[in-house]
Amino acid sequence: MGITNKLNLPQPFVDAATNDHKYKHHRYSVTEVLGGTCEAVLKRRHAGEGDEDVADRLWAVLGTAVHKVLEQASSTETQLQENWFKVPVGIDDYELSGIFDLYDDSTGTVTDWKVTSCWTVQFKNFDAWHDQTLLYCWMLRKCGFDAHRGEIVAMLRDHSMRKAKTDREYPPHPVFQISWDFDEQDFEDMEKKVTCWFSKVMHEEKVPDSQLDPCGPEQRWHKDDKWAVKKKGVKRAVRVYSSKQDAYQRAAGENREAKGEPFYVEERRGEDTKCESYCPVAEFCPYWMSTNAE
Numbered sequence: 001m002g003i004t005n006k007l008n009l010p011q012p013f014v015d016a017a018t019n020d021h022k023y024k025h026h027r028y029s030v031t032e033v034l035g036g037t038c039e040a041v042l043k044r045r046h047a048g049e050g051d052e053d054v055a056d057r058l059w060a061v062l063g064t065a066v067h068k069v070l071e072q073a074s075s076t077e078t079q080l081q082e083n084w085f086k087v088p089v090g091i092d093d094y095e096l097s098g099i100f101d102l103y104d105d106s107t108g109t110v111t112d113w114k115v116t117s118c119w120t121v122q123f124k125n126f127d128a129w130h131d132q133t134l135l136y137c138w139m140l141r142k143c144g145f146d147a148h149r150g151e152i153v154a155m156l157r158d159h160s161m162r163k164a165k166t167d168r169e170y171p172p173h174p175v176f177q178i179s180w181d182f183d184e185q186d187f188e189d190m191e192k193k194v195t196c197w198f199s200k201v202m203h204e205e206k207v208p209d210s211q212l213d214p215c216g217p218e219q220r221w222h223k224d225d226k227w228a229v230k231k232k233g234v235k236r237a238v239r240v241y242s243s244k245q246d247a248y249q250r251a252a253g254e255n256r257e258a259k260g261e262p263f264y265v266e267e268r269r270g271e272d273t274k275c276e277s278y279c280p281v282a283e284f285c286p287y288w289m290s291t292n293a294e
Helices: 010-019 035-045 056-073 118-123 127-142 161-166 186-205 244-257 273-278 287-294
Strands: 003-004 027-029 051-053 079-088 095-104 109-116 149-155 173-179 228-232 239-241 265-267
Touching: 010 056, 010 127, 035 186, 051 056, 056 079, 056 109, 079 127, 095 127, 109 127, 118 149, 127 149, 127 186, 228 244, 239 244, 244 265, 273 287
Parallel strands: 003 051, 027 095, 109 149
Antiparallel strands: 079 095, 095 109, 149 173, 228 239, 228 265
């Protein structure tokens, strides 16, 4: 993928924002395995194609900067920091690779640093974090370590102390911590997931772009269609429904009893947030091209 610099930003920023990663045949990363096989295959096929501006990589630069600072901190004798490693997955010569931020062998804990927004915490969107640390533990166990616990330390880049004082649902601190203890069933489930993913990607590598299976709804960060019941002249909805029928029934009921302005239904179309704004290969994806055409 080509890198542009439309704002003519200084070269140090351009260098920091430029990703010169080289893909290795039959080696996929933890991040890729937690995503869709379609995206993983397209990134390799179309590496060097398309453009991305360095100004749009600000959050990646900030995340890298935080990791660099923490990497320089001292560690104990039982801790390993920023280690890249790979493990075979038992399918031909395919490998799974990753870089864990911190592993403490005394507690069997994998810790990952995150730089993210407050909404991730507010909406309790932790599934990807859970699976990422579980996958690192699974890999470390393949290497002989007794890894069995995952931990995320998230730094909230848009945290507001004022909101924290007035909103009980808002994160009280700019740093958020969450952890999970994994059991044997978790590791068995993850092994099945890894095997299934690599089996599928092995097939996807052999078919043209037009025949690639789309990423799943969770991987596309899909939001379903919603229907809002509103009163004419009032900005805020009375209620938002996941069912079109329920929304129209509610509006009809309100209108039967209404004495003032009528109620109506406003359709709020769903979206695939990652495809629309964050996927680097959406322009080559058959699912996204078809969705846009529709």
